[in-house]
Amino acid sequence: MPSCRRHRRNSARSAAPGPVSRAATRVPLLQLAGVCKSYGAEPVVNTLDLSVENGESIVLLGPSGCGKSTLLRMIAGLETPDSGHILLDGRDITALPPHQRPVNMMFQSYALFPHLNVRDNIAFGLRREGLPASEVSARTAEVMAMLEIASFATRKPHQLSGGQQQRVALARALVKRPRILLLDEPLGALDKRLRQQTQAELRKLNRQTGIAFVFVTHDNDEAMALADRIAVMDHGRFRQLDAPRRIYDRPIDRFVASLMADTNLFNAAVESGSGGLVSARSGILRLHYSADPERSTRNGRQELSLRPEQIEISREPLEAVANVAPNIATGTITDIDYIGDKTGISVRLDDGQVLKASQLNALHEPLLELDQQVWLCWDADALVPLRGQE
Secondary structure: OOOOHHHOOOOHHHOOOOOOOHHHHOOOOEEEEEEEEEEOOEEEEEEEEEEEOOOOEEEEEOOOOOOHHHHHHHHHOOOOOOEEEEEEOOEEOOOOOHHHOOEEEEEOOOOOOOOOOHHHHHHHHHHHOOOOHHHHHHHHHHHHHHOOOHHHOOOOHHHOOHHHHHHHHHHHHHOOOOOEEEEEOOOOOOOHHHHHHHHHHHHHHHHHHOOEEEEEEOOHHHHHHHOOEEEEEEOOEEEEEEOHHHHHHOOOEHHHHHHHOOOEEEEEEEEEEEOOEEEEEEOOEEEEEEOOHHHOOEOOEEEEEEOHHHOEEEOOOOOOOOOOOOEEEEEEEEEEEEOOOEEEEEEEEOOOOEEEEEEEOOOOOOOOOOOOEEEEEEOHHHEEEEEOOO
């Protein structure tokens, strides 16, 4: 019989604040202050502030057209802000041309020179700077060894696979030893397996080199894999800027909750509250969740998010089980999606509401069936209060 108690976790919002770190007063590596950019009358980036520390990996996540690539291009110096400032080590570089910034940018289109081999593609920028041949050779060999591409140093780009081309483009960006590496969806052309492998390589490089990464993607899984912090963007603004787990577990609003992963959303009528627990109603569901003063109700209603994996499924009635969980429902299975390591289950309640649940596949777990009646339960902490949409 499921207990639902295994899902209870301590909320970060209840943690006592620690002492102020001395490092908090230091100047960030990169700082954006009130940065704005419009094309015509349409604001693309709208009064954004952002700080990036040495060695940090920041991912800009959002749908197409939300302003993330424009923001990246302004950091690179390829676009000029209409207002606001961009600072590097406290120095204003807003008007500094791209070639004078210790910043390199890598695009989805790798733009390798077709007439040059791998070694010469990587060394091209160093030679343009007029560095001694011995230093060019040493730095090129160093980065090829780091990315394990020395074995095909004499090949031309057309003789390389997509993953190999990607590593050559990355080597060309790293060989100049930038303070910040900007990556504009560079993995979009790779297949899923190679993309996941490259994500792991990028994360390892980020830790090894100490170079700060600012990465643009619209893929939430990629963002979770690569980021120390994720900045969720929408219409030129940051909806939420936080650690990946915090954004997944405690999304600020409906937009962020839905962008990060599948979720069940409720617009519930608040009925009562006592002892830090709030009761609300959504259709036939009586919902109980932990109060959050920072996400108060609007006009007596509260938006709530419930991730599918937080829901336990039972083939037996739960009403008779003492202390199972504060939230219990029953319904009929309408859809089953087998996804390898887990199964997604859709359950229709008596009032027509459909809840999405997800469970890991166990070897000896009895299979669920369509039209089967099941009982659902989840803990109060699994229901996350959301701020109302602006």
